[in-house]
Amino acid sequence: MAKNISYMSIMSELGAGTRGACLGFDALRMASYDIDRNFFDRYKIKRIKDFNEFLFMDYTDESAKRIDSISLTFKYIDEEIGQELKNGAFPVVFSGDHSNAAGTIWAIKNAYPNSRLGVVWIDAHADLHSPYTSPSGNVHGMPLAISIGEDNLEYKINEPHAETIGIWNAMKGPEPRINPSDIFFISVRDTEEAEEHLMKKYYIPNVKTAGVRRLGAAEVAGRALKHLKDCDLIYVSFDVDSLDPSISRGTGTPVPEGLTVEEARDIILKLLESNKVCCFETTEINPLLCDKGNAMAEAAFQVIKPVIEKIEQNFEK
Numbered sequence: 001m002a003k004n005i006s007y008m009s010i011m012s013e014l015g016a017g018t019r020g021a022c023l024g025f026d027a028l029r030m031a032s033y034d035i036d037r038n039f040f041d042r043y044k045i046k047r048i049k050d051f052n053e054f055l056f057m058d059y060t061d062e063s064a065k066r067i068d069s070i071s072l073t074f075k076y077i078d079e080e081i082g083q084e085l086k087n088g089a090f091p092v093v094f095s096g097d098h099s100n101a102a103g104t105i106w107a108i109k110n111a112y113p114n115s116r117l118g119v120v121w122i123d124a125h126a127d128l129h130s131p132y133t134s135p136s137g138n139v140h141g142m143p144l145a146i147s148i149g150e151d152n153l154e155y156k157i158n159e160p161h162a163e164t165i166g167i168w169n170a171m172k173g174p175e176p177r178i179n180p181s182d183i184f185f186i187s188v189r190d191t192e193e194a195e196e197h198l199m200k201k202y203y204i205p206n207v208k209t210a211g212v213r214r215l216g217a218a219e220v221a222g223r224a225l226k227h228l229k230d231c232d233l234i235y236v237s238f239d240v241d242s243l244d245p246s247i248s249r250g251t252g253t254p255v256p257e258g259l260t261v262e263e264a265r266d267i268i269l270k271l272l273e274s275n276k277v278c279c280f281e282t283t284e285i286n287p288l289l290c291d292k293g294n295a296m297a298e299a300a301f302q303v304i305k306p307v308i309e310k311i312e313q314n315f316e317k
Contacts, residue, residue, distance in 0.1 A: 099142065
């Protein structure tokens with residue numbers, strides 16, 4: 001479907017609970033220096049406007065921190081990525097925090113409103129919380145709930161403000177952008193009861209790290225593609241906290257028992273053998289939290305470099 005590749009950076013970190021994800025792309029550029037220092041010079045990378053200046057302003061609702069600013073960010077993501085998609089591009093997106101993924105999903109659905117969209121979510125977290133259920137109020141834990149239009153009131157623990165509810169409902173839109181059954185989790189291993197309820201309710205598959213090692217990358221990717229076989233398009237979202245923190249703790253929410261660089265790389269490369277994949281996004285690199293220099297960005301670059309090269313090869317065929 002796509003005719004070319006576009007490279008886009010959205011360094012908004014408004015949805016994260018810690019600071020530093022806005023530096024994720026710069027950390028990747030530094031990581032490339034010793035491996036392939038001219039790598040990013042080959043691409044024109046469009047930077048989407050963020051509103052990180054609002055980090056210095058007080059937020060008014062603990063149940064969904066800075067949701068008003070995040071909603072504004074989504075409009076820019078939708079406009080910029082959506083236009084690239086409508087022009088026939090395959091977006092490669094470098095993102096600050098994972099809340100931005102809901103904006104990318106928004107853009108894909110607006111560009112292809114009649115297409116059924118599936119999501120492969122490679123992450124330590126399910127990100128299925130809503131303002132009603134979130135224990136932290138950080139919106140980077142809510143992008144999939146936004147995308148499936150789920151409040152999960154059965155597990156309500158918060159009383160969001162009326163303004164928050166209005167913004168939340170507008171972000172969800174008049175109908176879900178993806179079906180909950182069209183999500184496939186890989187390496188999700190840190191969930192709360194509210195999220196586990198939705199995973200069971202909607203029969204969302206999750207191949208944990210042990211399963212990846214038992215089955216192998218090719219089989220895991222094959223299962224994901226089989227699960228999403230009725231989808232017209234597939235979006236792949238790679239959160240670097242899917243990687244094991246023994247590599248580095250340079251992400252906002254590191255969780256033990258994660259993937260190796262090779263496992264993450266090989267899964268994504270296998271997924272890209274499907275011509276249904278329409279967008280790849282990587283997110284949550286935070287060099288301010290890195291305990292080993294710039295190791296997380298270096299690990300992520302070892303995943304991203306062959307992935308981008310594979311995407312380019314696909315377009316050369």
